[in-house]
Amino acid sequence: xxxxPPSELFEFISRAQxxxxxxxxxxxxxxxxEGFGPEALRRIAAALxxxxxxxxxxxxxxxxxxxxxxxxxxxxxxxxxxxxxxPRMNHTQAIAEIGEQADVSIEAVKRAFKTHGVGxxxxxxx
Numbered sequence: 001x002x003x004x005p006p007s008e009l010f011e012f013i014s015r016a017q018x019x020x021x022x023x024x025x026x027x028x029x030x031x032x033x034e035g036f037g038p039e040a041l042r043r044i045a046a047a048l049x050x051x052x053x054x055x056x057x058x059x060x061x062x063x064x065x066x067x068x069x070x071x072x073x074x075x076x077x078x079x080x081x082x083x084x085x086x087p088r089m090n091h092t093q094a095i096a097e098i099g100e101q102a103d104v105s106i107e108a109v110k111r112a113f114k115t116h117g118v119g120x121x122x123x124x125x126x
Contacts, residue, residue, distance in 0.1 A: 003077050003101040006070040010059040021052040069102035071112050077101070078113070 025045040027033065033041065081094040089097065095113070099106045 003069060003073050003098060006067055006073075007059060009070050009073060011057050014055055014057045018052045018055050018057075021048045021055070025049050025052070068104045068108070069098075069112075074098050074102065074109065074112065 025048040028041045028045045028048070031038070031041065077098055078094050081089045081097055082091065095106055095109050099109045102109070
């Protein structure tokens, strides 16, 4: 599993949505959905294809620079490294790996995670 830059993540998700809509339109046109007549299926398929054609592939322009890494992708990667990947990494190792992949400092990763509550569970005060 790799950390995906935000600009590529948007395009990846957009292309997946477009593909899903095109496949749904194909399923509808082939008549695999019950309860709709052939004309209704053609109209639904046309609407889905129009939506797929209008789905943007590039993210909208924002003021300021592009973030160096996606916090959402980094959180997923953290969970993968600390729970699913064998051998599992501890918190410090996972943070270092994410920093290395994103080409940012460990402190930058820690700041991003601190803001969004990612990391090992806090010890309860007794």
